[in-house]
Amino acid sequence: MVNSNKPRKIHLSANPTPEALADLIIGDIVYLDGTVYTAREGIYKRVLEDGIAMPLDLPAKSAANFHCSPAATQHDDGSFDLGAVTATASFRFSKWIGPWLAESGAKLIIGKGGMSAQDYRDHFVPHGAIYLTTVGYGTGALLGRGVKQVCDLHWKNELGLAQAMWVLDVENFGPFIVESDLEGNSLFERENARIAASLDKVYEGTRPAVLKRFGETDDRSDELI
Amino acid sequence: MINIDVIQKTAESLMKKAAIEIPDDYLSGLQKAADDEDGDLSSFVLEAMLENYAAAKEDSRAMCGDTGCPRWYVKMGNETRIDGGPIALETALRRATANATQSVPLRPNRVHPLWRTDHDNNVGIGAPEIEYGFEPDGDWIDLVTVHKGGLFGTDYRMLFPSDGIEGIKRFYLDSLVAFGKRGLACQPAIIGIGLGGSKDSCMVLGKRAACLRMVGDRNPDPKIATLEDEFKELGNNIGMGAMGFVGKSMVIDCNIEVGYCHTGGMQMSVHAFCLSSRRAVARIYGDGRVTYRTDPAWFTDYQRRETVEW
Numbered sequence: 001m002v003n004s005n006k007p008r009k010i011h012l013s014a015n016p017t018p019e020a021l022a023d024l025i026i027g028d029i030v031y032l033d034g035t036v037y038t039a040r041e042g043i044y045k046r047v048l049e050d051g052i053a054m055p056l057d058l059p060a061k062s063a064a065n066f067h068c069s070p071a072a073t074q075h076d077d078g079s080f081d082l083g084a085v086t087a088t089a090s091f092r093f094s095k096w097i098g099p100w101l102a103e104s105g106a107k108l109i110i111g112k113g114g115m116s117a118q119d120y121r122d123h124f125v126p127h128g129a130i131y132l133t134t135v136g137y138g139t140g141a142l143l144g145r146g147v148k149q150v151c152d153l154h155w156k157n158e159l160g161l162a163q164a165m166w167v168l169d170v171e172n173f174g175p176f177i178v179e180s181d182l183e184g185n186s187l188f189e190r191e192n193a194r195i196a197a198s199l200d201k202v203y204e205g206t207r208p209a210v211l212k213r214f215g216e217t218d219d220r221s222d223e224l225i
Numbered sequence: 226m227i228n229i230d231v232i233q234k235t236a237e238s239l240m241k242k243a244a245i246e247i248p249d250d251y252l253s254g255l256q257k258a259a260d261d262e263d264g265d266l267s268s269f270v271l272e273a274m275l276e277n278y279a280a281a282k283e284d285s286r287a288m289c290g291d292t293g294c295p296r297w298y299v300k301m302g303n304e305t306r307i308d309g310g311p312i313a314l315e316t317a318l319r320r321a322t323a324n325a326t327q328s329v330p331l332r333p334n335r336v337h338p339l340w341r342t343d344h345d346n347n348v349g350i351g352a353p354e355i356e357y358g359f360e361p362d363g364d365w366i367d368l369v370t371v372h373k374g375g376l377f378g379t380d381y382r383m384l385f386p387s388d389g390i391e392g393i394k395r396f397y398l399d400s401l402v403a404f405g406k407r408g409l410a411c412q413p414a415i416i417g418i419g420l421g422g423s424k425d426s427c428m429v430l431g432k433r434a435a436c437l438r439m440v441g442d443r444n445p446d447p448k449i450a451t452l453e454d455e456f457k458e459l460g461n462n463i464g465m466g467a468m469g470f471v472g473k474s475m476v477i478d479c480n481i482e483v484g485y486c487h488t489g490g491m492q493m494s495v496h497a498f499c500l501s502s503r504r505a506v507a508r509i510y511g512d513g514r515v516t517y518r519t520d521p522a523w524f525t526d527y528q529r530r531e532t533v534e535w
Contacts, residue, residue: 007269027266042341057421071244071287071329073345083330084281089376089409113407135273136467136500137411140289141281144272160343161333175273177266177468188407191266194471195464199402202463206395210385224403 007177014064014170016107021130021212024178026187030132035151035167036064036110040088042163046155053214054167055154056212059105061168067093067111069162071140072150080150084140085168087112090131091225098123103181110176113188116225120184130136134175139175146173196221227366227509229308232318235507235515239370240295240325243505244287247278248519250440251415251502254477258413267472271413274467274500289501290330293372295322295347296354298437300365305511306503313320318355323348334375356429360527361535364511371436371504378410378497381428386491390452393420393493394459395516400495401460401475408468411499413477415440416460419494422484429493434480436504437523444481445529453479467500482524 007029014022014034024030046052067090072082090111093100097115100106101123109115109124110132124130133144152167167182179187199220208218247255259271281288297318307314323346326333333345335352347353380400384392397418404410417435419427443450456479466472486492506518527535 006265029269068290069332069334071292071330071332073289073327081330084287084290084292088291113409133468135270136277136289137408138289138291138500139273139277140291140501141284142277143290144286145280145284160336160341161345162336162343163341167446174267191470192406195469198464202459203395203398205391206389206398207391208395209382209392210387211383220402223406223465224409225407 006092014062014108015059016063018128019123021107021128022182024130024181026178026181026185028178029174030170030176032064032176033171033173034064035062035169036066037062037168038066038070038166040042040069040163041093041096042159043155043165044093044100046095048096048099048153054104056152059107063106064108064110065100065104067109070166072161072166074153074156074161080153081115082147085143085147086138086140087134089113090115094119101127101129104147108132110134112143112190113225114179114186117184117186117189120180120186122149124180125182125184127183130178130182131180133179135175135177142175143173146170156195192221227305227307227511228513229317231509231513231515232307232314232366232368233236233321234369235509236318236321236368237325237328239368239505239507240321240331241329242327242517243370243372243503243531244292244331244488245281245285246505247281247288247430248502248504250519252278252475254440255413258474258477259476261473262466262474264466264470264472266468266470267466270467270470271474287329287331288503290332291374292334293503294334294375295354295370296333296370296445298356298358298369298371298521300358300360300367300369300523302360302365304362304364305366306364307366313400315355318353319348322346322353334367341448348492358523360525365508365510367506367521369437369504369506369523373432373436373503374411374499378404378414378499381424381492381494381496383424384491384493385489388491396493397456397495398459398463401463402465404497405463405475407464408470410497412497413474414497414499415502416456416476416479417498418456418479418481418495419492420481420483423486424451426484427492427494430482431496433523434482435496437521439520440478449481449483453481456481
Protein backbone atom coordinates (compact mmCIF):
# COMPACT_ATOMS: atom_id res chain seq x y z
CA MET A 1 0.00 0.00 0.00
CA VAL A 2 3.05 2.27 -0.05
CA ASN A 3 3.16 4.98 -2.68
CA SER A 4 6.18 4.74 -4.88
CA ASN A 5 6.42 8.49 -5.46
CA LYS A 6 8.03 10.82 -2.95
CA PRO A 7 5.80 13.84 -2.24
CA ARG A 8 6.36 16.99 -4.36
CA LYS A 9 7.62 20.17 -2.67
CA ILE A 10 6.02 23.42 -3.85
CA HIS A 11 6.28 27.13 -2.96
CA LEU A 12 2.94 28.93 -2.82
CA SER A 13 1.85 32.53 -2.23
CA ALA A 14 -0.36 33.20 0.79
CA ASN A 15 -2.60 35.03 -1.73
CA PRO A 16 -2.58 32.25 -4.34
CA THR A 17 -4.04 32.47 -7.85
CA PRO A 18 -6.83 30.01 -8.77
CA GLU A 19 -4.36 28.44 -11.25
CA ALA A 20 -1.76 27.82 -8.55
CA LEU A 21 -4.40 26.13 -6.38
CA ALA A 22 -5.64 24.03 -9.29
CA ASP A 23 -2.11 22.66 -9.77
CA LEU A 24 -1.98 21.21 -6.24
CA ILE A 25 -2.72 17.57 -5.56
CA ILE A 26 -3.43 16.03 -2.17
CA GLY A 27 -0.21 14.89 -0.52
CA ASP A 28 1.92 17.73 -1.97
CA ILE A 29 4.28 19.45 0.47
CA VAL A 30 3.79 23.24 0.50
CA TYR A 31 5.84 26.20 1.78
CA LEU A 32 4.16 29.62 1.96
CA ASP A 33 5.40 33.15 1.28
CA GLY A 34 3.48 36.34 2.07
CA THR A 35 1.16 37.21 4.94
CA VAL A 36 -0.93 34.83 7.05
CA TYR A 37 -3.21 35.54 10.01
CA THR A 38 -4.46 33.46 12.91
CA ALA A 39 -8.20 33.14 13.51
CA ARG A 40 -10.02 30.48 15.50
CA GLU A 41 -13.16 30.25 17.67
CA GLY A 42 -12.62 33.60 19.44
CA ILE A 43 -12.33 35.55 16.17
CA TYR A 44 -15.06 33.55 14.41
CA LYS A 45 -17.52 34.19 17.23
CA ARG A 46 -16.66 37.89 17.39
CA VAL A 47 -16.97 38.52 13.66
CA LEU A 48 -19.70 36.06 12.65
CA GLU A 49 -21.93 36.00 15.74
CA ASP A 50 -21.31 39.36 17.40
CA GLY A 51 -21.09 41.18 14.05
CA ILE A 52 -17.98 43.19 14.90
CA ALA A 53 -16.11 44.54 11.87
CA MET A 54 -12.87 42.85 10.79
CA PRO A 55 -9.79 44.63 12.12
CA LEU A 56 -8.03 44.41 8.72
CA ASP A 57 -8.84 44.27 5.02
CA LEU A 58 -9.37 40.63 4.00
CA PRO A 59 -8.54 39.00 1.63
CA ALA A 60 -6.49 41.94 0.27
CA LYS A 61 -4.06 41.70 3.18
CA SER A 62 -4.06 37.89 3.31
CA ALA A 63 -6.03 34.92 2.02
CA ALA A 64 -4.45 32.44 4.46
CA ASN A 65 -6.24 31.72 7.75
CA PHE A 66 -4.10 29.76 10.20
CA HIS A 67 -5.89 27.85 13.00
CA CYS A 68 -3.17 28.67 15.45
CA SER A 69 -2.18 30.30 18.70
CA PRO A 70 1.56 30.96 18.73
CA ALA A 71 3.85 30.48 21.70
CA ALA A 72 4.54 34.20 21.89
CA THR A 73 4.47 37.20 24.14
CA GLN A 74 4.16 40.98 23.71
CA HIS A 75 6.57 43.14 25.69
CA ASP A 76 5.58 46.37 27.45
CA ASP A 77 7.15 48.43 24.62
CA GLY A 78 4.83 46.72 22.12
CA SER A 79 7.51 44.47 20.59
CA PHE A 80 6.95 40.74 20.17
CA ASP A 81 8.84 37.61 21.10
CA LEU A 82 7.55 34.74 18.97
CA GLY A 83 8.96 31.25 19.45
CA ALA A 84 7.08 28.26 18.09
CA VAL A 85 3.90 28.15 16.02
CA THR A 86 1.66 25.13 15.64
CA ALA A 87 -1.91 24.58 14.51
CA THR A 88 -4.89 23.52 16.54
CA ALA A 89 -7.45 20.91 15.41
CA SER A 90 -9.77 22.43 12.81
CA PHE A 91 -12.80 20.11 12.90
CA ARG A 92 -14.09 22.07 15.91
CA PHE A 93 -14.63 25.13 13.72
CA SER A 94 -16.94 23.39 11.26
CA LYS A 95 -20.03 25.44 12.16
CA TRP A 96 -18.27 28.72 11.33
CA ILE A 97 -16.20 27.75 8.30
CA GLY A 98 -18.79 28.40 5.56
CA PRO A 99 -19.71 31.91 6.70
CA TRP A 100 -16.04 32.62 7.42
CA LEU A 101 -14.89 31.69 3.90
CA ALA A 102 -17.62 33.96 2.53
CA GLU A 103 -16.76 36.87 4.86
CA SER A 104 -12.94 36.67 4.71
CA GLY A 105 -12.38 35.46 1.14
CA ALA A 106 -9.78 33.03 2.50
CA LYS A 107 -8.37 30.59 -0.08
CA LEU A 108 -6.10 28.68 2.30
CA ILE A 109 -7.22 27.25 5.62
CA ILE A 110 -4.23 25.96 7.56
CA GLY A 111 -4.69 23.78 10.61
CA LYS A 112 -4.36 20.43 12.30
CA GLY A 113 -6.12 17.29 11.11
CA GLY A 114 -8.25 18.72 8.32
CA MET A 115 -12.04 18.95 8.20
CA SER A 116 -14.57 16.51 6.80
CA ALA A 117 -14.91 15.93 3.06
CA GLN A 118 -18.49 17.08 3.57
CA ASP A 119 -17.19 20.47 4.78
CA TYR A 120 -14.87 20.62 1.77
CA ARG A 121 -17.71 19.94 -0.67
CA ASP A 122 -20.22 22.23 1.06
CA HIS A 123 -17.96 25.18 1.87
CA PHE A 124 -14.43 24.99 0.45
CA VAL A 125 -15.25 24.01 -3.15
CA PRO A 126 -17.84 26.80 -3.72
CA HIS A 127 -15.30 29.37 -2.44
CA GLY A 128 -12.33 27.96 -4.36
CA ALA A 129 -10.48 27.26 -1.11
CA ILE A 130 -8.25 24.37 -0.05
CA TYR A 131 -7.00 23.00 3.28
CA LEU A 132 -3.34 22.70 4.25
CA THR A 133 -2.44 20.59 7.26
CA THR A 134 0.57 21.22 9.47
CA VAL A 135 3.04 18.36 9.77
CA GLY A 136 3.72 16.16 12.75
CA TYR A 137 2.14 17.52 14.85
CA GLY A 138 3.86 19.79 15.13
CA THR A 139 6.92 21.27 13.59
CA GLY A 140 6.53 24.37 15.76
CA ALA A 141 10.19 25.38 15.70
CA LEU A 142 10.48 25.06 11.89
CA LEU A 143 7.32 27.12 11.43
CA GLY A 144 8.63 29.68 13.93
CA ARG A 145 11.72 30.08 11.74
CA GLY A 146 9.48 30.91 8.77
CA VAL A 147 7.91 33.90 10.53
CA LYS A 148 9.86 36.98 9.44
CA GLN A 149 7.93 39.41 11.60
CA VAL A 150 4.75 39.97 13.55
CA CYS A 151 2.92 42.74 11.63
CA ASP A 152 -0.01 43.18 13.97
CA LEU A 153 -1.81 41.76 16.94
CA HIS A 154 -5.54 42.51 16.88
CA TRP A 155 -7.99 42.17 19.79
CA LYS A 156 -5.40 41.11 22.35
CA ASN A 157 -7.30 42.78 25.19
CA GLU A 158 -10.67 41.43 24.08
CA LEU A 159 -9.61 37.82 23.44
CA GLY A 160 -6.26 37.18 25.18
CA LEU A 161 -2.98 36.21 23.49
CA ALA A 162 -4.11 32.71 22.49
CA GLN A 163 -7.32 33.76 20.69
CA ALA A 164 -6.20 37.16 19.36
CA MET A 165 -5.52 37.66 15.65
CA TRP A 166 -1.79 37.51 14.91
CA VAL A 167 -0.82 38.86 11.48
CA LEU A 168 2.48 37.33 10.39
CA ASP A 169 4.84 38.01 7.48
CA VAL A 170 6.22 34.64 6.43
CA GLU A 171 8.85 33.27 4.08
CA ASN A 172 9.52 29.62 3.28
CA PHE A 173 6.87 28.96 5.93
CA GLY A 174 6.27 25.24 6.25
CA PRO A 175 6.15 22.38 5.75
CA PHE A 176 2.43 21.90 5.18
CA ILE A 177 0.68 19.05 3.36
CA VAL A 178 -2.15 19.58 0.89
CA GLU A 179 -5.10 17.85 2.58
CA SER A 180 -7.93 18.98 0.30
CA ASP A 181 -7.95 20.02 -3.36
CA LEU A 182 -10.31 22.24 -5.36
CA GLU A 183 -12.59 19.26 -5.96
CA GLY A 184 -12.96 18.59 -2.24
CA ASN A 185 -10.94 15.37 -2.05
CA SER A 186 -9.41 14.64 1.37
CA LEU A 187 -5.99 13.06 1.88
CA PHE A 188 -6.89 11.96 5.42
CA GLU A 189 -10.05 10.24 4.24
CA ARG A 190 -8.10 8.47 1.49
CA GLU A 191 -5.56 7.19 4.05
CA ASN A 192 -8.32 6.23 6.53
CA ALA A 193 -9.96 4.07 3.86
CA ARG A 194 -6.69 2.33 3.03
CA ILE A 195 -6.00 1.55 6.69
CA ALA A 196 -9.58 0.49 7.48
CA ALA A 197 -9.33 -2.27 4.88
CA SER A 198 -6.99 -4.33 7.08
CA LEU A 199 -8.25 -3.39 10.55
CA ASP A 200 -10.45 -6.46 11.04
CA LYS A 201 -7.31 -8.60 10.99
CA VAL A 202 -5.63 -6.37 13.60
CA TYR A 203 -8.67 -6.76 15.89
CA GLU A 204 -8.56 -10.57 15.78
CA GLY A 205 -8.16 -11.98 19.29
CA THR A 206 -9.95 -9.06 20.94
CA ARG A 207 -13.56 -8.85 22.07
CA PRO A 208 -16.12 -6.10 22.67
CA ALA A 209 -16.56 -4.85 26.24
CA VAL A 210 -19.28 -6.58 28.28
CA LEU A 211 -20.67 -3.17 29.33
CA LYS A 212 -21.60 -1.19 26.23
CA ARG A 213 -21.84 2.55 25.68
CA PHE A 214 -24.66 4.46 24.00
CA GLY A 215 -23.94 4.96 20.34
CA GLU A 216 -21.01 2.55 20.27
CA THR A 217 -19.92 1.23 16.89
CA ASP A 218 -17.61 -1.48 15.58
CA ASP A 219 -17.45 0.23 12.18
CA ARG A 220 -13.71 0.74 11.74
CA SER A 221 -14.19 3.31 9.01
CA ASP A 222 -15.99 5.55 11.51
CA GLU A 223 -14.33 8.78 12.63
CA LEU A 224 -14.47 10.88 15.77
CA ILE A 225 -14.79 14.23 14.05
CA MET B 226 17.16 23.07 54.52
CA ILE B 227 16.53 23.65 50.83
CA ASN B 228 16.67 27.28 49.75
CA ILE B 229 13.41 28.51 48.20
CA ASP B 230 15.12 30.77 45.64
CA VAL B 231 17.09 27.79 44.33
CA ILE B 232 13.79 25.93 43.93
CA GLN B 233 12.20 28.73 41.90
CA LYS B 234 15.29 29.28 39.74
CA THR B 235 15.63 25.55 39.05
CA ALA B 236 11.92 25.26 38.27
CA GLU B 237 12.17 28.09 35.70
CA SER B 238 15.08 26.40 34.04
CA LEU B 239 13.16 23.09 33.93
CA MET B 240 10.21 24.81 32.23
CA LYS B 241 12.55 25.98 29.48
CA LYS B 242 14.29 22.63 29.07
CA ALA B 243 11.00 20.75 28.86
CA ALA B 244 9.65 23.03 26.13
CA ILE B 245 12.80 23.05 23.99
CA GLU B 246 14.81 19.84 24.43
CA ILE B 247 13.34 16.52 23.33
CA PRO B 248 14.39 13.86 25.89
CA ASP B 249 17.08 11.46 24.56
CA ASP B 250 15.09 8.28 25.24
CA TYR B 251 12.14 9.50 23.15
CA LEU B 252 14.44 10.87 20.45
CA SER B 253 16.20 7.49 20.07
CA GLY B 254 12.82 5.78 19.90
CA LEU B 255 11.61 8.16 17.19
CA GLN B 256 14.87 7.85 15.25
CA LYS B 257 14.40 4.08 15.19
CA ALA B 258 10.77 4.49 14.07
CA ALA B 259 11.96 6.80 11.26
CA ASP B 260 14.55 4.22 10.17
CA ASP B 261 11.91 1.47 10.06
CA GLU B 262 9.08 3.47 8.47
CA ASP B 263 8.40 2.80 4.80
CA GLY B 264 5.18 4.78 4.21
CA ASP B 265 6.24 7.79 2.09
CA LEU B 266 4.05 10.37 3.82
CA SER B 267 4.70 8.93 7.29
CA SER B 268 8.45 8.93 6.59
CA PHE B 269 8.31 12.56 5.47
CA VAL B 270 6.53 13.50 8.72
CA LEU B 271 9.05 11.71 10.94
CA GLU B 272 12.02 13.28 9.11
CA ALA B 273 10.39 16.70 9.50
CA MET B 274 9.96 16.08 13.24
CA LEU B 275 13.64 15.14 13.63
CA GLU B 276 14.57 18.33 11.79
CA ASN B 277 12.21 20.25 14.07
CA TYR B 278 13.85 18.98 17.29
CA ALA B 279 17.23 20.14 15.97
CA ALA B 280 15.81 23.55 15.00
CA ALA B 281 14.23 23.98 18.45
CA LYS B 282 17.52 23.32 20.19
CA GLU B 283 19.57 25.44 17.78
CA ASP B 284 17.23 28.45 17.99
CA SER B 285 16.34 27.88 21.65
CA ARG B 286 12.64 28.00 20.81
CA ALA B 287 9.80 25.69 21.84
CA MET B 288 9.51 22.43 19.84
CA CYS B 289 5.78 22.85 19.36
CA GLY B 290 3.59 25.94 19.27
CA ASP B 291 1.12 24.20 21.54
CA THR B 292 3.33 24.01 24.57
CA GLY B 293 0.79 21.92 26.49
CA CYS B 294 -0.38 22.33 30.05
CA PRO B 295 2.58 22.64 32.44
CA ARG B 296 2.28 20.52 35.58
CA TRP B 297 4.58 19.52 38.43
CA TYR B 298 5.43 16.23 40.08
CA VAL B 299 7.34 16.80 43.30
CA LYS B 300 9.10 14.07 45.21
CA MET B 301 10.84 14.43 48.54
CA GLY B 302 12.91 12.27 50.82
CA ASN B 303 11.69 11.68 54.37
CA GLU B 304 14.35 14.07 55.73
CA THR B 305 13.73 16.92 53.27
CA ARG B 306 13.01 20.35 54.77
CA ILE B 307 12.13 23.35 52.64
CA ASP B 308 12.78 26.98 53.51
CA GLY B 309 9.26 28.40 54.05
CA GLY B 310 7.57 24.97 53.99
CA PRO B 311 5.12 23.50 51.47
CA ILE B 312 3.26 26.78 50.90
CA ALA B 313 6.48 28.52 49.83
CA LEU B 314 7.24 25.56 47.56
CA GLU B 315 3.88 25.83 45.78
CA THR B 316 4.24 29.60 45.41
CA ALA B 317 7.70 29.11 43.88
CA LEU B 318 6.36 26.58 41.35
CA ARG B 319 3.45 28.85 40.40
CA ARG B 320 5.79 31.83 39.97
CA ALA B 321 8.21 29.76 37.90
CA THR B 322 5.37 28.61 35.64
CA ALA B 323 4.17 32.19 35.08
CA ASN B 324 7.67 33.62 34.57
CA ALA B 325 8.70 30.91 32.10
CA THR B 326 5.50 31.36 30.11
CA GLN B 327 6.66 34.92 29.43
CA SER B 328 10.39 34.31 29.06
CA VAL B 329 10.61 31.15 26.87
CA PRO B 330 7.89 32.05 25.60
CA LEU B 331 5.25 29.33 26.06
CA ARG B 332 1.70 29.51 24.77
CA PRO B 333 -0.61 30.75 27.55
CA ASN B 334 -2.92 27.76 27.24
CA ARG B 335 -4.70 27.82 30.57
CA VAL B 336 -8.11 29.46 30.69
CA HIS B 337 -11.22 29.34 32.87
CA PRO B 338 -13.42 26.47 31.60
CA LEU B 339 -16.57 28.61 31.39
CA TRP B 340 -15.49 32.26 31.11
CA ARG B 341 -12.34 31.50 29.06
CA THR B 342 -10.43 34.06 31.15
CA ASP B 343 -6.71 33.87 30.26
CA HIS B 344 -4.11 35.34 32.62
CA ASP B 345 -1.55 34.81 29.82
CA ASN B 346 0.74 32.92 32.21
CA ASN B 347 -0.55 29.30 32.45
CA VAL B 348 -1.56 29.89 36.07
CA GLY B 349 -5.11 29.95 37.43
CA ILE B 350 -7.58 27.97 39.49
CA GLY B 351 -6.04 24.51 39.98
CA ALA B 352 -3.30 25.27 37.46
CA PRO B 353 -0.58 24.17 37.29
CA GLU B 354 -1.33 20.83 38.93
CA ILE B 355 1.17 19.92 41.64
CA GLU B 356 1.35 16.28 42.72
CA TYR B 357 3.52 14.72 45.39
CA GLY B 358 5.42 11.55 46.15
CA PHE B 359 7.76 10.62 49.00
CA GLU B 360 10.69 8.27 49.47
CA PRO B 361 11.89 6.67 52.71
CA ASP B 362 15.43 8.09 52.60
CA GLY B 363 17.08 11.33 51.59
CA ASP B 364 17.05 15.09 52.15
CA TRP B 365 16.61 16.08 48.49
CA ILE B 366 13.69 17.31 46.43
CA ASP B 367 13.00 16.12 42.86
CA LEU B 368 11.16 18.60 40.64
CA VAL B 369 9.62 17.05 37.53
CA THR B 370 7.79 19.19 35.02
CA VAL B 371 5.64 17.68 32.30
CA HIS B 372 3.98 19.83 29.62
CA LYS B 373 1.43 17.38 28.26
CA GLY B 374 -0.81 18.15 25.34
CA GLY B 375 -4.34 18.37 26.54
CA LEU B 376 -7.02 17.52 24.00
CA PHE B 377 -6.87 14.12 22.25
CA GLY B 378 -5.57 10.60 22.73
CA THR B 379 -6.85 9.82 26.22
CA ASP B 380 -9.81 7.69 27.21
CA TYR B 381 -11.21 5.74 30.17
CA ARG B 382 -13.45 2.72 30.36
CA MET B 383 -14.83 0.54 33.12
CA LEU B 384 -14.01 -3.03 32.13
CA PHE B 385 -14.78 -6.14 34.17
CA PRO B 386 -12.83 -9.29 34.99
CA SER B 387 -14.80 -11.18 32.31
CA ASP B 388 -13.48 -8.76 29.65
CA GLY B 389 -10.01 -10.24 30.22
CA ILE B 390 -6.91 -9.48 28.19
CA GLU B 391 -9.02 -9.62 25.00
CA GLY B 392 -11.14 -6.75 26.29
CA ILE B 393 -8.08 -4.77 27.32
CA LYS B 394 -6.62 -5.22 23.85
CA ARG B 395 -9.89 -4.11 22.25
CA PHE B 396 -10.06 -0.86 24.23
CA TYR B 397 -6.36 -0.21 23.58
CA LEU B 398 -6.83 -0.65 19.82
CA ASP B 399 -10.06 1.39 19.85
CA SER B 400 -8.23 4.28 21.53
CA LEU B 401 -5.27 4.19 19.12
CA VAL B 402 -7.39 3.84 15.98
CA ALA B 403 -9.98 6.43 17.03
CA PHE B 404 -7.51 9.13 18.05
CA GLY B 405 -4.84 8.06 15.54
CA LYS B 406 -6.97 8.99 12.53
CA ARG B 407 -5.77 12.34 11.13
CA GLY B 408 -3.05 12.13 13.79
CA LEU B 409 -5.21 13.71 16.48
CA ALA B 410 -3.14 11.89 19.14
CA CYS B 411 0.10 13.40 17.73
CA GLN B 412 1.60 9.93 17.32
CA PRO B 413 3.98 8.15 17.35
CA ALA B 414 3.67 8.54 21.08
CA ILE B 415 4.56 6.98 24.38
CA ILE B 416 1.34 5.21 25.34
CA GLY B 417 0.54 4.87 29.05
CA ILE B 418 -2.05 2.42 30.29
CA GLY B 419 -3.56 2.50 33.77
CA LEU B 420 -5.26 -0.67 34.99
CA GLY B 421 -7.28 -0.88 38.19
CA GLY B 422 -7.44 1.56 41.07
CA SER B 423 -10.65 3.59 40.94
CA LYS B 424 -11.72 5.88 38.10
CA ASP B 425 -9.61 8.81 39.27
CA SER B 426 -6.53 6.83 40.31
CA CYS B 427 -6.73 4.75 37.11
CA MET B 428 -6.44 7.99 35.10
CA VAL B 429 -3.56 9.14 37.30
CA LEU B 430 -1.71 5.82 36.87
CA GLY B 431 -2.09 5.83 33.09
CA LYS B 432 -0.99 9.42 32.76
CA ARG B 433 2.05 8.80 34.94
CA ALA B 434 2.83 5.62 32.95
CA ALA B 435 2.93 7.78 29.80
CA CYS B 436 4.74 10.80 31.24
CA LEU B 437 6.98 9.55 34.04
CA ARG B 438 8.55 6.39 32.62
CA MET B 439 11.40 6.14 30.13
CA VAL B 440 11.23 4.62 26.65
CA GLY B 441 12.63 1.10 26.98
CA ASP B 442 12.07 0.50 30.68
CA ARG B 443 9.73 -2.25 31.81
CA ASN B 444 7.30 -2.90 34.65
CA PRO B 445 8.98 -5.04 37.35
CA ASP B 446 6.18 -7.64 37.08
CA PRO B 447 7.53 -9.89 34.28
CA LYS B 448 4.05 -10.74 33.00
CA ILE B 449 3.12 -7.05 32.75
CA ALA B 450 6.48 -6.41 31.06
CA THR B 451 5.56 -9.03 28.43
CA LEU B 452 2.21 -7.29 27.89
CA GLU B 453 4.04 -3.97 27.39
CA ASP B 454 6.15 -5.55 24.62
CA GLU B 455 3.11 -7.18 23.06
CA PHE B 456 1.03 -3.98 23.13
CA LYS B 457 3.83 -1.94 21.58
CA GLU B 458 3.99 -4.38 18.68
CA LEU B 459 0.21 -4.56 18.38
CA GLY B 460 -0.02 -0.76 18.10
CA ASN B 461 2.66 -0.64 15.43
CA ASN B 462 0.89 -3.33 13.39
CA ILE B 463 -2.33 -1.35 12.94
CA GLY B 464 -1.07 -0.10 9.59
CA MET B 465 -1.21 3.52 10.70
CA GLY B 466 1.70 5.91 11.14
CA ALA B 467 2.29 9.58 11.93
CA MET B 468 -0.71 11.85 11.22
CA GLY B 469 -2.88 8.81 10.51
CA PHE B 470 -1.14 8.15 7.20
CA VAL B 471 -0.47 4.59 6.04
CA GLY B 472 2.58 3.42 7.98
CA LYS B 473 3.75 1.48 11.02
CA SER B 474 4.81 4.07 13.60
CA MET B 475 2.12 4.54 16.24
CA VAL B 476 3.78 3.59 19.50
CA ILE B 477 7.29 4.56 20.60
CA ASP B 478 6.74 2.53 23.74
CA CYS B 479 3.88 1.22 25.84
CA ASN B 480 4.04 1.49 29.63
CA ILE B 481 1.52 -0.16 31.95
CA GLU B 482 0.93 0.68 35.61
CA VAL B 483 -1.54 -1.10 37.87
CA GLY B 484 -3.33 -0.46 41.17
CA TYR B 485 -5.56 -2.69 43.27
CA CYS B 486 -9.22 -2.23 42.36
CA HIS B 487 -12.76 -3.30 43.32
CA THR B 488 -13.10 -7.09 43.13
CA GLY B 489 -15.82 -6.77 40.47
CA GLY B 490 -14.05 -4.31 38.17
CA MET B 491 -11.03 -3.73 35.94
CA GLN B 492 -10.73 0.01 35.23
CA MET B 493 -8.64 0.95 32.20
CA SER B 494 -7.25 4.25 30.95
CA VAL B 495 -5.15 4.99 27.86
CA HIS B 496 -2.97 8.09 27.48
CA ALA B 497 -0.81 9.30 24.59
CA PHE B 498 2.25 11.47 25.36
CA CYS B 499 2.74 13.30 22.07
CA LEU B 500 5.56 13.82 19.53
CA SER B 501 6.93 16.56 21.80
CA SER B 502 7.23 14.46 24.95
CA ARG B 503 8.06 17.37 27.21
CA ARG B 504 9.52 16.31 30.55
CA ALA B 505 12.48 17.64 32.52
CA VAL B 506 13.78 16.72 35.97
CA ALA B 507 16.10 18.21 38.57
CA ARG B 508 17.21 17.08 42.02
CA ILE B 509 18.06 19.75 44.57
CA TYR B 510 20.05 18.62 47.61
CA GLY B 511 20.11 20.08 51.10
CA ASP B 512 23.57 21.54 50.45
CA GLY B 513 22.33 23.51 47.42
CA ARG B 514 23.64 21.22 44.66
CA VAL B 515 21.37 20.86 41.61
CA THR B 516 21.61 18.02 39.08
CA TYR B 517 19.49 17.81 35.91
CA ARG B 518 18.23 14.68 34.16
CA THR B 519 15.33 13.51 31.96
CA ASP B 520 14.40 10.32 33.85
CA PRO B 521 11.78 11.12 36.51
CA ALA B 522 12.61 7.78 38.24
CA TRP B 523 9.13 8.13 39.71
CA PHE B 524 8.02 4.51 39.90
CA THR B 525 10.25 3.14 42.64
CA ASP B 526 9.43 0.12 44.80
CA TYR B 527 8.08 2.55 47.37
CA GLN B 528 5.68 4.22 44.87
CA ARG B 529 4.39 0.78 43.84
CA ARG B 530 4.29 -0.53 47.42
CA GLU B 531 2.12 -3.60 47.70
CA THR B 532 1.92 -4.61 51.35
CA VAL B 533 0.85 -2.99 54.63
CA GLU B 534 4.45 -2.31 55.59
CA TRP B 535 5.97 -1.51 52.24
